[in-house]
Amino acid sequence: MDDHGPGLEPDLDEGSIVARAQDGDLAAFEHLVLTYQSRLFRLAYRMLNDRGDAEDIVQETLTTSWRALPMLADVDAFGGWIYRLATNKSLDLLRKRSAHAEDIIDSDDMDTMPGARACAVSARWDPAHEAEWSAEQNGLTALLSTLPPAQRACWLLREMHGRSYAEIGVTLKISPTAVRGTLARARHQIAEGMSQWR
Amino acid sequence: MAIDDIPRLGCGRSIDRIWATIDRPPTAHEEKCGQCQTARTQLRGLSEATRSLRESDLHNPALKPRPGVKNAIMDVARAEVRQGSRILLRSADTGITEISEQALSSLIRSAAAAIPGVHPRRCRIEIRAAAASLAGEDHPAGTTVMATDAGPRLIVNLRVAAAPGIVIPLAAEALRHEISSAIPAGVGIGAGTVNIIVEDLYDV
Numbered sequence: 001m002d003d004h005g006p007g008l009e010p011d012l013d014e015g016s017i018v019a020r021a022q023d024g025d026l027a028a029f030e031h032l033v034l035t036y037q038s039r040l041f042r043l044a045y046r047m048l049n050d051r052g053d054a055e056d057i058v059q060e061t062l063t064t065s066w067r068a069l070p071m072l073a074d075v076d077a078f079g080g081w082i083y084r085l086a087t088n089k090s091l092d093l094l095r096k097r098s099a100h101a102e103d104i105i106d107s108d109d110m111d112t113m114p115g116a117r118a119c120a121v122s123a124r125w126d127p128a129h130e131a132e133w134s135a136e137q138n139g140l141t142a143l144l145s146t147l148p149p150a151q152r153a154c155w156l157l158r159e160m161h162g163r164s165y166a167e168i169g170v171t172l173k174i175s176p177t178a179v180r181g182t183l184a185r186a187r188h189q190i191a192e193g194m195s196q197w198r
Numbered sequence: 199m200a201i202d203d204i205p206r207l208g209c210g211r212s213i214d215r216i217w218a219t220i221d222r223p224p225t226a227h228e229e230k231c232g233q234c235q236t237a238r239t240q241l242r243g244l245s246e247a248t249r250s251l252r253e254s255d256l257h258n259p260a261l262k263p264r265p266g267v268k269n270a271i272m273d274v275a276r277a278e279v280r281q282g283s284r285i286l287l288r289s290a291d292t293g294i295t296e297i298s299e300q301a302l303s304s305l306i307r308s309a310a311a312a313i314p315g316v317h318p319r320r321c322r323i324e325i326r327a328a329a330a331s332l333a334g335e336d337h338p339a340g341t342t343v344m345a346t347d348a349g350p351r352l353i354v355n356l357r358v359a360a361a362p363g364i365v366i367p368l369a370a371e372a373l374r375h376e377i378s379s380a381i382p383a384g385v386g387i388g389a390g391t392v393n394i395i396v397e398d399l400y401d402v
Contacts, residue, residue, distance in 0.1 A: 015398060020307065024280040033268055034268070042255050045261060058263050058271075062271045063274050066278070184213045184214040184217070187217060
């Protein structure tokens with residue numbers, strides 16, 4: 001007998017998979033890791049512009065989730081919860097970085113937007129796989145790096161990951177209305193920057 | 199701090215409103231307003247770049263964690279696996295046989311998965327001492343009983359999600375039958391009481 005079952009039924013809903021992982025079912029948890037690790041990596045990488053840091057965020061987030069899973073009351077809330085963990089870990093890391101860096105962006109001040117300058121792109125930029133990208137995408141990611149961290153998180157969660165205003169609000173501890181305002185300012189800032197690029 | 203404020207153009211239009219309508223033809227105002235036209239052009243460019251970046255990131259093989267990351271996560275999970283309490287299956291002079299609640303739950307879920315339209319979820323197993331069970335409830339009629347009287351009395355509480363439209367009493371009976379057969383067949387003790395809790399309906 002296999003201790004963890006013969007694998008998962010192909011049509012299993014995510015709520016049932018989460019519930020099984022809560023019971024310590026490793027096959028179910030592995031399925032969740034496979035489902036979410038790349039999404040969380042893309043989020044963390046675009047937040048931090050560093051592969052190693054992004055991998056650390058993925059690993060810490062999913063390890064934390066394993067330990068805390070039994071306390072999750074609503075199995076259908078897993079996706080939002082795991083995104084919240086990863087976002088806040090990324091924001092924490094940026095705060096730690098900014099405490100050591102010269103070009104500090106105040107992560108709590110979402111009103112103050114620095115000028116959208118391509119030269120503000122992080123020194124950790126990885127040219128290897130960015131090289132093949134279109135200039136437009138490079139421009140967008142460069143401008144994204146100039147946004148204050150919370151604003152960047154807001155834009156990424158909505159535009160790249162399709163998370164709801166309500167969920168983003170809970171993650172960033174702001175109201176859904178404030179999420180809308182933050183997003184609008186992020187879009188405005190990026191759009192202005194892109195037009196200067198052209 | 200006016201964090202709820204949405205940026206507005208000089209003409210009074212909000213960026214948010216323009217964003218929401220960039221795929222539609224311009225309004226009468228927007229056709230005449232230079233600021234709106236510029237904003238529409240910029241935001242359309244952003245919308246296209248956003249879509250393009252989303253697709254590109256999604257399919258970019260470089261934007262995935264290395265396999266070592268998943269392995270490290272699963273190593274921690276395995277090391278810290280919650281096995282629950284242990285259930286004594288057999289005790290003899292030659293030694294005892296026990297099973298973890300976690301392993302028995304897996305067996306129960308595997309059995310339950312045979313019933314169509316039901317997704318087994320969390321499983322809690324309570325154990326009553328053998329002596330109490332003899333004085334307690336009857337064994338379900340028709341179940342295969344193997345060494346039940348000598349073993350512990352199980353109370354299985356299985357939560358499930360059901361497909362919409364399923365006849366729950368029939369599905370619950372089928373589940374109970376499947377589980378009541380699988381436990382004696384797999385671990386050699388009686389299934390005792392099998393409680394089924396339908397906690398959710400899943401989308402098909």
